[in-house]
Amino acid sequence: xxxxxxxxxxxxxxxxxxxxxxxxxxxxxxxxxxxxxxxxxxxxxxxxxxxxxxxxxxxxxxxxxxxxxxxxxxxxxxxxxxxxxxxxxxxxxxxxxxxxxxxxxxxxxxxxxxxxxxxxxxxxxxxxxxxxxxxxxxxxxxxxxxxxxxxxxxxxxxxxxxxxxxxxxxxxxxxxxxxxxxxxxxxxxxxxxxxxxxxxxxxxxxxxxxxxxxxxxxxxxxxxxxxxxxxxxxxxxxxxxxxxxxxxxxxxxxxxxxxxxxxxxxxxxxxxxxxxxxxxxxxxxxxxxxxxxxxxxxxxxxxxxxxxxxxxxxxxxxxxxxxxxxxxxxxxxxxxxxxxxxxxxxxxxxxxxxxxxxxxxxxxxxxxxxxxxxxxxxxxxxxxxxxxxxxxxxxxxxxxxxxxxxxx
Numbered sequence: 001x002x003x004x005x006x007x008x009x010x011x012x013x014x015x016x017x018x019x020x021x022x023x024x025x026x027x028x029x030x031x032x033x034x035x036x037x038x039x040x041x042x043x044x045x046x047x048x049x050x051x052x053x054x055x056x057x058x059x060x061x062x063x064x065x066x067x068x069x070x071x072x073x074x075x076x077x078x079x080x081x082x083x084x085x086x087x088x089x090x091x092x093x094x095x096x097x098x099x100x101x102x103x104x105x106x107x108x109x110x111x112x113x114x115x116x117x118x119x120x121x122x123x124x125x126x127x128x129x130x131x132x133x134x135x136x137x138x139x140x141x142x143x144x145x146x147x148x149x150x151x152x153x154x155x156x157x158x159x160x161x162x163x164x165x166x167x168x169x170x171x172x173x174x175x176x177x178x179x180x181x182x183x184x185x186x187x188x189x190x191x192x193x194x195x196x197x198x199x200x201x202x203x204x205x206x207x208x209x210x211x212x213x214x215x216x217x218x219x220x221x222x223x224x225x226x227x228x229x230x231x232x233x234x235x236x237x238x239x240x241x242x243x244x245x246x247x248x249x250x251x252x253x254x255x256x257x258x259x260x261x262x263x264x265x266x267x268x269x270x271x272x273x274x275x276x277x278x279x280x281x282x283x284x285x286x287x288x289x290x291x292x293x294x295x296x297x298x299x300x301x302x303x304x305x306x307x308x309x310x311x312x313x314x315x316x317x318x319x320x321x322x323x324x325x326x327x328x329x330x331x332x333x334x335x336x337x338x339x340x341x342x343x344x345x346x347x348x349x350x351x352x353x354x355x356x357x358x359x360x361x362x363x364x365x366x367x368x369x370x371x372x373x374x375x376x377x378x379x380x381x382x383x384x385x386x387x388x389x390x391x392x393x394x395x396x397x398x399x400x401x402x403x404x405x406x407x408x
Contacts, residue, residue, distance in 0.1 A: 036060055040069035043097050044076065044139060044402035067405035071168045076401045078349030081123060081138060082385070082394040083115055092385055092392060093138070095402075096353060096371075101385045104138060116243050117173070118398040120165025121406030124173060126243070131158075133173065133188075135408040138400065144408035146188055149175065149195045156184070160245035160258035160268075169407045174247065174256055176201075176268055183275055185256070185268065190408075204274045241345050241396050246294035257292050257299050265292065265301065281316060281323055293348035295374060300326065302346045302356055304337065311338035315354065315372060327372055329356075329379055340366055345396035355382075359395050367393045 030038070039047055039060060051058045060066040077097040091104040113125035113134050125134040136143035156177040165171045173188040183201040188194070245258035253271040257278075260266050265278040281303055282288055289304040301316045301323075313329035328334075342360040349355070352374035359367040369382035385392045 032063075033065065036063060036066040036069045040066065040073055044404060045095055045098060045102065047404070048139075061404075067168075070403065070405040075350060076403060077351050078353065078399045079402050080347065080349070080355055080397040080399055081115065081118065082392075083396045083398070084392065084394055090387060090392075091138075092387075092394075094382060094385075094397075096349065096351070101383075103387075115398055116161045117163040117245075118400045119163040119171060121168065121401050121403030122163070122165060122171060122408060123398060123400060124161065124163050126161065133161075135171070135173075137403070137406045137408060139402050139404055139406075142408055146173070147193075147195065149186060149188070156182075158243060159183070159260070160256060161243040162245045162247040162256045162258075164247050164249070164254075165406070168403060168405045174254075174270065176245070176256060176258065180260060180266065180275075180277070183266075183268065185270060187270075199273060201268055201273055201275045204269075204276045241291070244291070244345075246292050246299055246348070248294055248297050248299055250297060255299075257294075259290065259292065263290060265290075278318065279321065279323065289342070289344045291344055291346040293346045293354050295348040295352050295354065296350065300348065300354065302344060302354065304342070304344045304358070306338060309338065310335055313337065313344070313356065313358075313370070326374070327377065327379075329370060329372075333370070333379065333381070337368070340364075342366065343395075347397050347399045349399045350401055355397055355399070357394055357396050359393065365393055367395075369394070 035056075039050070039057065042050065051061060077095075079096065079102075080094040082092045082094060093102050093104060094100075095102055112127050112129045114128055115123055116126045117124040121137055121139065123136055123138055125136070126132070127134070130148060132148045133146040134143055135146060157179065158175060158177050159179075160174075160176040162174045162176075163171060164174075169190070171190050174185060175187070176183060176185045178184050181203050184198050185201060186196050186198050188196075243258075245256050247254060247256050249255075253269060256268045256270060258266055258268075260277075264280075266275055267278055268275040281290075281301060282305060288306075291302050293300050293302060298317060301318075302313070303316065304311065304313050306312070310331065311334045313334045315326040315328075316323045317326055318324070337358055340360050342358050345357045345359075347355050354372045354374065356370040356372070357367070358370070359365070371380050371382060372378070373380070385394070
C-alpha cells in the first residue's frame with residue numbers, strides 16, 4: 001500500500017532538490033542519526049516523496065532509529081480516511097496539511113471488512129460476516145487480524161466500537177454490547193494480545209433525571225437515512241457509522257460515548273463500570289440527524305435540525321451536565337441542506353478540526369463536506385474529489401495521524 005506517484009517531479013520537489021544541491025552545508029555531511037531526526041519532522045506526504053531522492057533517504061523506510069525519531073514528533077495534522085458506499089472504489093484520504101486529496105494504492109482484498117474506528121496512526125475494520133477485527137496502518141499497509149472476542153451471550157447486539165492509541169505500538173480496542181439497562185463491555189489490549197472478560201455496566205442513579213418517563217406522547221426523530229420514524233424503531237445508520245463512538249480520558253477515567261438505537265447519547269464510564277443517559281439537546285418532536293466526535297479529549301455533538309423552513313447545523317459540548325453551544329454553520333451554507341432529508345456523519349481530528357459529511361440517499365445524491373476549526377473558529381468546505389473526471393461521493397470518514405512508525 002502506498003501513494004500513487006507520477007513519472008515527473010513536481011515543481012516543489014525540483015526546487016527542493018536545487019536548494020539541497022546549492023546549500024552551503026550538504027546534507028550528505030550529516031550523520032545518519034542527525035539526518036533521520038531532520039527527516040522525521042517532514043510532513044509524512046513530503047517524506048514519502050523525498051525517499052525517491054537517493055538510496056540513503058530511501059533506506060530510512062526500514063530504519064528502526066528513524067521510526068523512533070518519528071515517534072518523538074508529538075503531533076501530526078490529521079488525514080481523513082474517506083468512506084464510500086462502494087467497497088470496490090479506490091481509497092482516498094484528505095491531507096489537512098496540504099489541503100489536497102490523495103489516492104492510496106489500497107487493494108481491499110477483504111471486501112467484508114468495514115472501517116469502524118481509528119486512533120493515532122491506525123484504522124480498525126470489522127468483518128460484517130465473522131465479527132472479527134482488523135487493524136492496519138493506511139500509510140505503510142501493515143495489518144493484523146485480532147482474535148475474535150468470545151461472547152458470553154451471542155444474542156447481545158454490538159452497540160459501539162472505540163479505539164485509543166496508547167503509544168505508536170500500543171493500543172486498546174473497546175466494544176460495548178447489549179441494550180440498556182443491560183450493557184456490558186470488554187476490551188482488547190495490544191500489549192497482552194488478548195480480550196478481557198465481559199464486564200457489566202450499571203446505570204448511574206443521577207442519570208435517571210434525564211429520562212422522559214413522564215412523556216406519554218409518541219416520540220419521533222429523524223433516522224440516519226433521513227426519514228421520520230417513531231422511537232420504537234431502531235435508528236438506521238450508515239454501515240460505516242453503525243458502531244460509531246468516541247472515547248475520552250480525563251483524570252485517568254475512560255469514558256465511551258455512543259448513540260443508542262433511539263438516538264439517545266449514552267456515556268459509559270469504563271473505570272467505574274457505570275453509564276448515564278445524557279440530557280437531550282432538542283425537543284423530541286424536532287427532526288434531526290446527530291453524530292458524536294472527539295477532539296483532544298473533549299466530546300462534541302454535531303446536530304442538524306430543521307426549523308422555520310431552514311436548516312441549522314450546530315456543534316455542542318457538555319459542561320457540568322449542561323449543553324454549551326460551540327459553533328453554527330453560517331446560514332448561507334446551511335440553508336442549502338434544508339429539505340434534502342440528509343444525514344450527517346462526523347469525525348474529529350487531533351488538531352481541533354471537525355469534519356462533517358452531509359449526504360442524501362439515492363435517487364438524488366447530494367454530498368457536502370464541511371470542516372470547523374475549533375481554534376480559529378472558522379468554517380471551510382472541502383473541494384470535490386475527482387477520479388477519471390467524475391466526482392467521488394463520500395458518506396463518512398475516519399480521522400488518523402499519518403504516522404509511518406505506527407505498528408500493529
